[in-house]
Amino acid sequence: MAKVGIFLITVALVAGMAGCSLSPSQNLEIRTWYDLNATRDNLGGSYILMNNLDSTTAGYNELANSTANQGKGWQPIGTYNNTFTGTFNGQGHKISDLFINRPGETYVGLFGVVGVGGLIENIGVVNAHVIGYAGVSSLTGGNAGTVSNSYSTGNVTGIGWVGSLVGSNAGTVSNSYSTGGVTGNLSVGGLVGNNLQGTVSNSYSTGGVTGNLSVGGLVGNNTGTVNNSFWDIQTSGQNTSAGGTGKTTAGMKNIATFSGAAWNIVTVVNPSTRNPSYIWNIVDNVTYPLLSWQ
Secondary structure, three states: OOHHHHHHHHHHHHHHOOOOOOOOOOOEEEOOHHHHHHHHHOOOOEEEEOOOEOOOOOOHHHHOOOOOOOOOEOOOEOOOOOOEOOEEEEEEEEEEOOEEEOOOOEEEOOEEEEOOOOEEEEEEEEEEEEEOOEEEOOOEEEEOOEEEOOEEEEEEEOOEEEEOOEEEEOOEEEOOEEOOEEEOOEEEEOOEEEEOOOEEEOOEEOOOEEOOEEEEOOEEEEOOEEEOOEEEHHHHOOOOOOOOEEEOHHHHOOHHHHHOOOOOEEEOOOOOOOOOOOOEEEOOOOOOOEEOOO
16 A cells, blocks of 8 residues: 555544534344444444354344445444444453455444444454454454454455554554454454554554554554553464563563553463453463453
């Protein structure tokens, strides 16, 4: 991607993320892909996910699989001209099997752009297959709001600003992680592709990362702040990052790495015996950190 193109997209992202949305409603419940799709009709609403969504859930074939929307799959929620400024609480549920094939489009993911004041939390996007042009991820292509206590897996491919969890971040990402593979050309990161004056904290990534310019295990390009965050240098294939600290796989499974960075984390005997009093749980020297609600 040419630098001029990136600049123009930057201007559009920053300007558009301040856009207005409809007045919020409280506690709108999501149980099907149809319900999730309807959030685009009220981008300022307050939404709670009541159950997991996957390929067996009503509306998947029409909205989120490889034949939906003339083969483009899921249409991202929110654009840079009309951002998502509401709240989306996954309540510890997963959205699985998301398919997006939009190689000529910007801001591609489950959400296209989360605007100023928008909040995405407590959600896992699992087994995603996402292709876009710039601002590409599993969860949100662009973020000027807040993403917290969330994670993503699957494969993400784009040209610029490509990350497993967030493509381009001008907001806040905290207490989140990604394990998905990421492939792109410019500003490619395991968690966030381009940290555009945003903040990333208490987060990590482990997925493989492949790119050409501004490529990092955790963050591809960074003009913001990255605190107390890590990536696996072995599984990512990347020894460097624009932010964060690289660790071996053994180091990423050692509680000392995270408690030493003041994470809210505790050891548990096994993944099925979670301690909800802490944000993070870990089976020391066995697993990567896990969100306690998983």
